[in-house]
Amino acid sequence: MKKEAKHFFADKDIQIVLGVLLRVGVILSMSIVFIGGLIYLLGAGDQAVDYAVFDPAHSGYSTMVSIFKGLLSFNGKAIIQFGVLLLIFTPVARVAFSIFSFVIERDYLYVLIGLLVLSIILFSLSNKLVH
Amino acid sequence: MTVLLFTVIVLLGAFLAGLLGSLTGLGGGVIIIPLLTLVLGVDIHYAIGASIVSVIATSTGSAAAYVKEGITNIRIGMFLEVATTISAITGAVITVFINPQYIAVIFGLILLLSAFMMVRKKIAHEQPVSPGRLSNFFKLNGTYPTDRGMQPYTVHNVAGGFAMMFVAGIISGLLGIGSGALKVIAMDNIMKIPFKVSTTTSNFMMGVTAAASAVVYLHRGQIDPGIAMPVSLGVLLGATIGSKILLKTNTDKLKIVFAVVVTFLALQMIYNGLSGNI
Numbered sequence A: 001m002k003k004e005a006k007h008f009f010a011d012k013d014i015q016i017v018l019g020v021l022l023r024v025g026v027i028l029s030m031s032i033v034f035i036g037g038l039i040y041l042l043g044a045g046d047q048a049v050d051y052a053v054f055d056p057a058h059s060g061y062s063t064m065v066s067i068f069k070g071l072l073s074f075n076g077k078a079i080i081q082f083g084v085l086l087l088i089f090t091p092v093a094r095v096a097f098s099i100f101s102f103v104i105e106r107d108y109l110y111v112l113i114g115l116l117v118l119s120i121i122l123f124s125l126s127n128k129l130v131h
Numbered sequence B: 001m002t003v004l005l006f007t008v009i010v011l012l013g014a015f016l017a018g019l020l021g022s023l024t025g026l027g028g029g030v031i032i033i034p035l036l037t038l039v040l041g042v043d044i045h046y047a048i049g050a051s052i053v054s055v056i057a058t059s060t061g062s063a064a065a066y067v068k069e070g071i072t073n074i075r076i077g078m079f080l081e082v083a084t085t086i087s088a089i090t091g092a093v094i095t096v097f098i099n100p101q102y103i104a105v106i107f108g109l110i111l112l113l114s115a116f117m118m119v120r121k122k123i124a125h126e127q128p129v130s131p132g133r134l135s136n137f138f139k140l141n142g143t144y145p146t147d148r149g150m151q152p153y154t155v156h157n158v159a160g161g162f163a164m165m166f167v168a169g170i171i172s173g174l175l176g177i178g179s180g181a182l183k184v185i186a187m188d189n190i191m192k193i194p195f196k197v198s199t200t201t202s203n204f205m206m207g208v209t210a211a212a213s214a215v216v217y218l219h220r221g222q223i224d225p226g227i228a229m230p231v232s233l234g235v236l237l238g239a240t241i242g243s244k245i246l247l248k249t250n251t252d253k254l255k256i257v258f259a260v261v262v263t264f265l266a267l268q269m270i271y272n273g274l275s276g277n278i
Helices: A002-044 A064-072 A076-104 A108-125 B003-024 B029-039 B044-069 B074-097 B100-119 B133-137 B158-175 B180-190 B195-220 B225-246 B252-275
Strands: B142-146 B149-153
Touching: A002 A076, A002 B003, A002 B044, A002 B225, A064 A076, A076 A108, A076 B044, A076 B074, A076 B195, A076 B225, A108 B074, A108 B195, B003 B029, B003 B044, B003 B225, B003 B252, B029 B044, B029 B100, B029 B225, B029 B252, B044 B074, B044 B100, B044 B158, B044 B195, B044 B225, B074 B158, B074 B195, B100 B158, B100 B180, B100 B252, B133 B158, B142 B195, B158 B180, B158 B195, B180 B195
Parallel strands: none
Antiparallel strands: B142 B149
């Protein structure tokens, strides 16, 4: 009985929670991008665009610190970037969630593999890779 | 061009890219990048950054629907993600050191491959084949629901699939696309995983792989909010509507028409890359 309950929890409930988590992540982050977009267009809609040559400094919001600072001043571009950041973290949260379900299933080989994937992604968070 | 006009054009283009990408199974990224670079003159590095955001949005959005059906093999996905995340980050790091002209040519070649993969006949290989030692060790074999009940399947050539996934990850990181065509080659053709399982599992992996390289792009300033906003909103909206239409229509003819369009785009990208117009 106990084993059955565990199996049910791992296979069914987690899948449902996972589906909700993914949906909420996408809807929430895209709503934030949309709101940020409106603010950005209201402020800068009549300016000229120039994306002809890639300039790393152009976006202005390429670090988490600068995004959060921009959020405080209600900057449209920063709000968009925050939404993008949230979107990026949604699949990462899914990996974390899968590790959790492997722990429940006592599948330690996959706990290890999951942690490896998670640490690879977290490694990319250090901006040493590009600077 | 003003910001407003640019946003409206990109939004419409991204919507179409998402719609067609989901109807044909090609993905939105491979269409939006040529549109941004060839039509709007956007630098390819910006186009790549915006595209990767749309890849995360669409793959995560459809994963939410797949996850309930229990077809996705989380173990296969997680196992292969070790390869795709490492290589996607590598691809994203090296992309700026590569001449944009070469990137355009590589992009064109991948586009040609995708067009071919889209129209080729799919051969089902659901007959049980004896699993290898690696697929037993990593517990990759599984079952999936069919009309006749749970259908067991085994996974072949794990090492070969893993290596192919490494290539798929590099391309994904290099070009900012989901590289679904390469993932299908790895899972369908090399590992002999049933379509249903490979489609949903590759979708599961796409979001995670794209997230890994997206962080690198973000730090480098390749994700510009002014482009990422209309691209991600448009592609997601188009893909969502596309997946609803897909359930009711036969897309075989559309795929052939679209393969011609994609081939044209691919040749255009290659030509522009070789002649230095990009």
